[in-house]
Amino acid sequence: MQIKTMAEYAANGETPEILFWVGCAGSFDQRAQKITKAFATILDKVGVRFAILGKEESCTGDPARRAGNEFIFQMMAQNNIAVLNGYEVKKIVTACPHCFNTLRNEYPELGGQYEVIHHTTYLQQLIDEGKVRMKEAGAFKGRKITYHDSCYLGRSNNIYEAPRKVLEALDAELVEMKRCRSNGLCCGAGGAQMFKEEEKGTTRINFERGKEAVETGAAVIASNCPFCMTMLTDGVKEQGKEDSVQVLDIAELIAQQIA
């Protein structure tokens, strides 16, 4: 596989169909890198001409903004917008709902107008168009999968159905947690919580969510966010279920089962 950067495309006078915005977690976090690779594999297999920014990508500024540091956010945002506009980027796909939310909702008023798509929506489009097809005897056929709505895809942007439609393509049995869709319980990572200790309480948020997910009896917890991934993985461990319950990103599930 040859993953090319925007700079490489530009040097050849070409433009890619989409920019794959990888995000910090997808770039640096070892677990999230696997999601990144899975998604890149799907794009490559389907033959989507995509680019990454590579070293030119910076944090969108989301955690700084939500912690209250608008200066750092503005620095990151304005730099990123300069880079994106420099390449005349039109369409961005990202596997991180925090990047998705920031790029889609917060960059436009700073001068960055792009079509921004979360990877679960993009996968749904590829499936609908028949570009992504699943293996006949899928490994998840009839198995129980539960889906965790991330706050930044769900409540923040009202995307509840696309990820579920993608999961349906696996022919699995989709079981819902008690709190799902707009009622979904947070994993505990948002609002820059990922980057500090939780405040004092009776339990951790990811323990609460992990318990709820395990209680569905699902063999797989499907997530759509690298931060939820970390949180839920720990939550499942706390339940002592790390051997029987897997936490996988929707892109990983599809990458495993793509025909």
Next chain:
Amino acid sequence: MHIIQELLFVIAFGVAVYLFYRKARQIRQNILLGRDVQLNDEPAARWRNLLLLAFGQKKMFRNPLVAVLHFFVYAGFVIINVEILEIILDGIVGKHRLFAPLLGGLYPVLIGCFEILAALVLIGCAIFLVRRNIVKVKRLNQHELDGWPRSDANYILITEIVLMLLFLTMNTADQALQQHGHEHYINTGAFWVTGPFVSLFSGLSDGTLIAIERTCWWLHILGILAFLNYLPYSKHLHIILAFPNAYYADLRPKGKMENMPAVQKEVQLMLQPELAADAPAGDIPKFGAKDVPDLTWKNILDAYSCTECGRCTAACPANITGKKLSPRKIMMDTRDRAEAIGEQIAKTGSFTEDGKTLLRDHITEEELRACTSCGACVQECPVSINPLHIIMQLRRHLVMEETSAPQEWNMMFSNIENNMAPWKMSPDDRDKWAVEMNG
């Protein structure tokens, strides 16, 4: 005798309306303490919200049983107020059932409907009292409700029950008098709910019945006038403010944070110093919010609209897991502080620092730091309140005005600034995964 009753009524009515007007004006002033924001765009979407969220109480239907009961109480209360119009006019002109001759056969049907609604209000309020005090639903019994807020809720429910009982008793006595052929009590026929109960009263003398009817009439209308003046001090103010609050609700996606144009400009000048030459030097703005006047007027309107129902807190992941944060408390604190500032202005004519602020004196850093910005509170609120917006403005103040952040956050900030990522990672490794895949 009659003219005295009319006079007393007009005085009571006038005083009640004046007092309400005065308090309402003060609340308006308190709301306008907030900084200005434009929330007039997309009127079609706003009217839609007003109809669906306020009139239709759409969010309430996330729990259908409670929603139906609440809808009865609300619709009953509003519609019965049509009857109040007749009562007020009767009171002023000294007539009895002014509308009866005008509406003819329709009148008993109308009153019948009011009576059914009154009975439903009664039942609804009784069930709500049970939920609060006997079943002890968790969100209605959390500690931020200790003291006044808990009593407030019970007073309202009890008052509504009493008012409805007075209304129904009044009608029963009225019909008994009609059956006795008392000339002042024009014949309307039996009302639907109270009709069957008239026989209970038929043995009483005209004098006793008139006394009962008049007492109920007076207590009912005085009760309503008192209730009107109780509203502004109560969580019950939502029956009025839910409407403007739905209209002015934020229409943007919940995940979008408010931009700070001042910071945007400052960073722009830093990144492109060549622009600095033509940039006018502005005042140094305050970053974020420390006290109520730093918030937007919508935040303060939110606070006055809050019903203290706790749906936000019941859905808050931080609160569920035992953290100090409660979005309901954020709203209650904001209202308390706005009231305190309002009182000071009423006394001294202007607001001067009183050594207290919303931040710390009401809302602690620990509460603010527990928020995951998950948006559940905004999602759940039936009256379109956004506690998250207040939390984020207070956080901005903490970090940008006081550089008060947990050590880990400071590290995250400096990592982003230096490595373009929230972790201590080399920017050169950002595409390492791709290099690995390219083989």
